[in-house]
Amino acid sequence: MNRGMNNVWSLVLVSAIIYGALAILMGVVPGMVLSRTPPTVGSQPYTAQEERGRDIYVSEGCEYCHTQNVRPLKQDEVFGRPSTAGDYAYDTPELLGDHRNGPDLTNIGGRQPSKIWQYIHLWEPRSVVHGSIMPRYTWLFAVKPKADPGDEVVPIPSGFGPTKGVVVTTTQSRDLVSYLESLKQVSLTKRTGK
Amino acid sequence: MKSASLAIRDNAEPEDVALFSSFITSATFWLLFTTAVGLLLSFKFPYPDWATSPFLSFGRLRAIHTNGTFYGWASIALSGTAIYVAARTSGIGVSNKWLAWLSLACYNLAAICGTITLDLGINYGDQEYREWVWWVKIIFLLGVLLSGLAIVQTVANRVEREIYISNWYTIGGFVFTPILAIVAIIPAYQVGLGQVAVQGFYMHNAVGMWFTFLALGITYYALPKLLNRPIYSYALGVLGFWTNLVFYPVIGAHHFEFSPLPWWFQTLAIVFSVGMLVPVWAGTANFALTMRARGETVRRSYALPFIVVGVAYYFLGSTQGTVEAFRSLQTIWHFTSFTIGHSHATMYGFITFIAWGGIYALLPRATGKQPSLLATGLHFWFATIGVTAYVIALSIGGTIQGLAWAAGNPFIASVDAAAPFWVARAVAGSLMFLAHIIFAYNVYLMTLAPGPESDHWEPPKRGKAATA
Numbered sequence: 023m024n025r026g027m028n029n030v031w032s033l034v035l036v037s038a039i040i041y042g043a044l045a046i047l048m049g050v051v052p053g054m055v056l057s058r059t060p061p062t063v064g065s066q067p068y069t070a071q072e073e074r075g076r077d078i079y080v081s082e083g084c085e086y087c088h089t090q091n092v093r094p095l096k097q098d099e100v101f102g103r104p105s106t107a108g109d110y111a112y113d114t115p116e117l118l119g120d121h122r123n124g125p126d127l128t129n130i131g132g133r134q135p136s137k138i139w140q141y142i143h144l145w146e147p148r149s150v151v152h153g154s155i156m157p158r159y160t161w162l163f164a165v166k167p168k169a170d171p172g173d174e175v176v177p178i179p180s181g182f183g184p185t186k187g188v189v190v191t192t193t194q195s196r197d198l199v200s201y202l203e204s205l206k207q208v209s210l211t212k213r214t215g216k
Numbered sequence: 217m218k219s220a221s222l223a224i225r226d227n228a229e230p231e232d233v234a235l236f237s238s239f240i241t242s243a244t245f246w247l248l249f250t251t252a253v254g255l256l257l258s259f260k261f262p263y264p265d266w267a268t269s270p271f272l273s274f275g276r277l278r279a280i281h282t283n284g285t286f287y288g289w290a291s292i293a294l295s296g297t298a299i300y301v302a303a304r305t306s307g308i309g310v311s312n313k314w315l316a317w318l319s320l321a322c323y324n325l326a327a328i329c330g331t332i333t334l335d336l337g338i339n340y341g342d343q344e345y346r347e348w349v350w351w352v353k354i355i356f357l358l359g360v361l362l363s364g365l366a367i368v369q370t371v372a373n374r375v376e377r378e379i380y381i382s383n384w385y386t387i388g389g390f391v392f393t394p395i396l397a398i399v400a401i402i403p404a405y406q407v408g409l410g411q412v413a414v415q416g417f418y419m420h421n422a423v424g425m426w427f428t429f430l431a432l433g434i435t436y437y438a439l440p441k442l443l444n445r446p447i448y449s450y451a452l453g454v455l456g457f458w459t460n461l462v463f464y465p466v467i468g469a470h471h472f473e474f475s476p477l478p479w480w481f482q483t484l485a486i487v488f489s490v491g492m493l494v495p496v497w498a499g500t501a502n503f504a505l506t507m508r509a510r511g512e513t514v515r516r517s518y519a520l521p522f523i524v525v526g527v528a529y530y531f532l533g534s535t536q537g538t539v540e541a542f543r544s545l546q547t548i549w550h551f552t553s554f555t556i557g558h559s560h561a562t563m564y565g566f567i568t569f570i571a572w573g574g575i576y577a578l579l580p581r582a583t584g585k586q587p588s589l590l591a592t593g594l595h596f597w598f599a600t601i602g603v604t605a606y607v608i609a610l611s612i613g614g615t616i617q618g619l620a621w622a623a624g625n626p627f628i629a630s631v632d633a634a635a636p637f638w639v640a641r642a643v644a645g646s647l648m649f650l651a652h653i654i655f656a657y658n659v660y661l662m663t664l665a666p667g668p669e670s671d672h673w674e675p676p677k678r679g680k681a682a683t684a
């Protein structure tokens with residue numbers, strides 16, 4: 023058996039061919055085929071602002087604690103209907119995730135429509151959910167001595183805000199929350215046909 | 217302090233020794249740094265409001281921990297050892313040493329750039345183990361190609377007739393990984409769900425076709441060497457090689473069970489996850505039978521206890537992976553901390569312990585400098601108790617988490633229920649980190665510390681040189 027493999031270059035070549043073939047079969051071809059999945063009827067591409075918010079979600083690594091993948095299981099019913107292939111057509115990089123230290127966010131825009139709640143929660147999760155282990159994202163906000171006209175002031179619960187001044191939203195927090203708001207599942211039965 | 221078997225010194229070329237030492241010191245630095253990060257992460261579970269600057273936030277540091285342990289620590293340690301093993305089994309020095317030096321530079325550069333970019337929030341997506349941006353991945357890929365070339369050339373110039381089984385595995389790892397990296401880097405066919413399919417493929421192949429192959433290669437060399445007895449069965453080793461090669465690439469989709477990936481694709485992954493029992497059990501049996509009735513030798517050795525634990529976790533962690541792949545159990549365990557336990561059983565219990573075993577087995581023979589017996593014992597016990605407590609805590613905690621979801625409790629109930637187990641993990645992690653500091657001290661003793669004796673290397677006679 024090993025006699026034929028005593029030339030190191032044939033070992034290299036044979037294993038490269040076998041693995042290369044498997045990589046095409048199990049990686050490249052599924053990738054190519056599934057990349058063509060058409061979007062779920064009624065779903066919309068992200069707006070520029072939502073796209074920017076999505077980039078923040080990716081760079082802050084929210085996916086390490088949050089899935090966007092509702093399974094057809096009873097325990098996932100609270101998060102929405104089971105996800106389907108077309109739900110991910112606009113999602114590159116994909117954010118399905120492998121870990122649920124926090125809840126699934128596939129349909130968070132539908133489940134938690136309050137922008138104000140999202141801002142307060144991002145500033146300090148423990149101000150709204152005691153016992154949360156989610157990090158706070160205070161750097162997505164600005165602290166000012168006094169709100170200027172046009173500023174969106176975040177009503178931080180007492181004890182969780184800065185000792186002086188007010189917390190206002192920034193482009194970053196507005197982008198991220200607009201992305202979270204956009205996370206709404208489209209119904210599979212109702213067609214948004216014209 | 218010095219036992220007879222440890223005083224043996226390889227007749228290795230001084231530059232090969234310097235090369236091996238440099239790889240291991242680099243790797244040790246990355247182990248210390250990235251597990252300090254891991255430790256900080258584990259304390260962020262009980263203390264989320266601790267170290268809250270963006271550069272120390274959970275989402276950024278987690279990718280630094282995983283990519284750093286993979287590509288800084290494990291890859292550099294295993295590549296350096298594999299190069300040294302290739303030279304020893306070939307009966308010659310490393311053929312093109314500059315290739316290996318350049319490779320080490322690439323590995324380190326990639327790990328530095330990767331760490332910095334991730335900390336700035338620049339990544340390819342939160343896709344595990346390929347978060348580095350494309351140009352960092354290419355620097356790393358270059359490192360793999362250069363190390364691989366150094367090994368293949370050395371083996372090609374060997375004076376021994378047969379390619380030793382350990383080189384089958386290492387060369388395999390160095391051939392598969394560039395192919396895998398290219399599949400993962402090319403963006404053209406990775407849109408939406410298509411990227412999910414590639415991610416499943418990539419994630420499992422990175423551990424299965426790279427770390428597993430290198431670690432098995434090192435075990436196939438170190439075990440017979442330390443026991444002074446041939447490997448139990450060459451045929452089992454070859455069987456393990458081919459079955460690993462054919463089964464492993466198919467199991468990736470088991471990370472996305474119940475997702476919208478085609479159902480048959482997931483089923484195929486589950487079937488082959490069961491098939492993985494063949495190479496795992498063949499390998500374990502081969503190692504166990506090689507060690508049979510040598511308990512006394514194991515106890516006296518610095519390196520063998522690490523290899524015994526490594527082989528035990530190879531068996532346990534991989535078998536656990538097969539069990540986890542069944543749909544009935546995935547409904548409970550998937551997405552919970554149970555899977556974090558699995559990752560550490562395999563990447564720590566198996567891969568990291570084998571790397572340590574290989575280092576303690578070969579580095580003293582290369583440099584002629586011994587580690588401290590006491591320090592080695594402490595390293596071994598802290599790391600073994602630490603990782604075992606880590607895995608047990610998260611296996612229980614993860615199961616409770618999954619059951620809380622199945623019971624339909626509010627989400628935060630699962631967080632509260634898992635909290636004590638996350639604290640236990642942080643305690644276990646502290647013990648592991650302590651072990652790494654002790655290991656670093658031993659690496660210092662084996663490399664940079666002033667040596668007890670002068671170099672006694674003599675160039676081998678031309679022609680058929682003796683294997684070291």
Ligand code: HEM
Pocket residue numbers: 086120121123251252254255257258278281282285286289290344553555556559560563564567568645646648649
């Ligand atoms: C002091 C030792 C270590 C500690 C305290 C530690 C801690 C952690 C923590 C807290 C996480 C994140 C868990 C989560 O997201 O819920 C993690 C993830 C991970 N660590 Fe470690 N770690 C250590 C050593 C290592 C080593 C040496 C390796 C590999 C060689 C490693 C590989 C990983 C991997 C692969 C993951 C991701 C697991 C997954 O996503 O399934 N760790 N570690």
